[in-house]
Amino acid sequence: MTGRRPRRAPPPATGVLDWSDRSHWARVQAPCKHCGAPTFLRNDDGLPADKVCAERALTERSARTTAAYQNQQL
Ligand SMILES: [Zn+2]
Numbered sequence: 001m002t003g004r005r006p007r008r009a010p011p012p013a014t015g016v017l018d019w020s021d022r023s024h025w026a027r028v029q030a031p032c033k034h035c036g037a038p039t040f041l042r043n044d045d046g047l048p049a050d051k052v053c054a055e056r057a058l059t060e061r062s063a064r065t066t067a068a069y070q071n072q073q074l
Pocket residue numbers: 032033034035036037049050053
Protein backbone atom coordinates (compact mmCIF):
# COMPACT_ATOMS: atom_id res chain seq x y z
CA MET A 1 0.00 0.00 0.00
CA THR A 2 1.31 3.40 -0.93
CA GLY A 3 -0.90 5.44 1.38
CA ARG A 4 -2.16 7.51 -1.50
CA ARG A 5 -5.84 7.97 -2.04
CA PRO A 6 -7.22 6.81 -5.37
CA ARG A 7 -7.98 9.70 -7.69
CA ARG A 8 -11.60 10.46 -8.26
CA ALA A 9 -12.80 11.48 -11.66
CA PRO A 10 -14.04 15.06 -11.77
CA PRO A 11 -17.82 15.40 -11.84
CA PRO A 12 -19.36 15.94 -15.26
CA ALA A 13 -20.14 19.56 -16.17
CA THR A 14 -23.91 19.36 -16.09
CA GLY A 15 -24.74 22.62 -14.32
CA VAL A 16 -26.30 20.58 -11.52
CA LEU A 17 -24.43 20.78 -8.24
CA ASP A 18 -23.99 17.76 -5.97
CA TRP A 19 -24.66 19.06 -2.47
CA SER A 20 -25.41 15.67 -0.91
CA ASP A 21 -22.31 16.02 1.26
CA ARG A 22 -23.13 17.08 4.82
CA SER A 23 -20.79 20.07 4.55
CA HIS A 24 -23.52 21.79 2.53
CA TRP A 25 -26.03 21.58 5.37
CA ALA A 26 -26.24 23.80 8.43
CA ARG A 27 -28.29 23.47 11.60
CA VAL A 28 -29.57 27.03 11.46
CA GLN A 29 -31.20 28.93 8.64
CA ALA A 30 -29.60 32.01 7.16
CA PRO A 31 -30.61 34.30 4.28
CA CYS A 32 -29.60 32.99 0.84
CA LYS A 33 -26.88 35.19 -0.67
CA HIS A 34 -28.78 35.26 -3.96
CA CYS A 35 -32.47 35.70 -3.08
CA GLY A 36 -32.51 36.40 0.67
CA ALA A 37 -34.88 33.55 1.55
CA PRO A 38 -33.97 31.52 4.64
CA THR A 39 -32.05 28.34 3.84
CA PHE A 40 -30.23 25.55 5.65
CA LEU A 41 -27.92 25.02 2.66
CA ARG A 42 -24.37 26.33 2.31
CA ASN A 43 -22.31 26.74 -0.86
CA ASP A 44 -18.72 25.55 -1.32
CA ASP A 45 -17.47 28.67 0.48
CA GLY A 46 -19.74 28.01 3.46
CA LEU A 47 -22.07 30.90 2.61
CA PRO A 48 -25.83 30.42 2.82
CA ALA A 49 -27.28 29.73 -0.62
CA ASP A 50 -30.20 27.78 -2.07
CA LYS A 51 -29.06 25.05 -4.43
CA VAL A 52 -31.30 26.26 -7.24
CA CYS A 53 -30.07 29.83 -6.77
CA ALA A 54 -26.43 28.69 -6.86
CA GLU A 55 -27.06 26.63 -9.99
CA ARG A 56 -28.79 29.58 -11.67
CA ALA A 57 -25.90 31.91 -10.73
CA LEU A 58 -23.39 29.39 -12.09
CA THR A 59 -25.30 29.09 -15.36
CA GLU A 60 -25.60 32.88 -15.72
CA ARG A 61 -21.90 33.39 -15.00
CA SER A 62 -21.00 30.73 -17.56
CA ALA A 63 -23.23 32.40 -20.17
CA ARG A 64 -21.65 35.82 -19.45
CA THR A 65 -18.16 34.35 -19.76
CA THR A 66 -19.04 32.61 -23.02
CA ALA A 67 -20.51 35.85 -24.41
CA ALA A 68 -17.42 37.81 -23.38
CA TYR A 69 -15.14 35.38 -25.20
CA GLN A 70 -17.36 35.43 -28.27
CA ASN A 71 -17.38 39.24 -28.31
CA GLN A 72 -13.58 39.31 -28.23
CA GLN A 73 -13.43 37.20 -31.37
CA LEU A 74 -15.46 39.69 -33.42
ZN1 LIG B 1 -31.97 31.68 -2.95
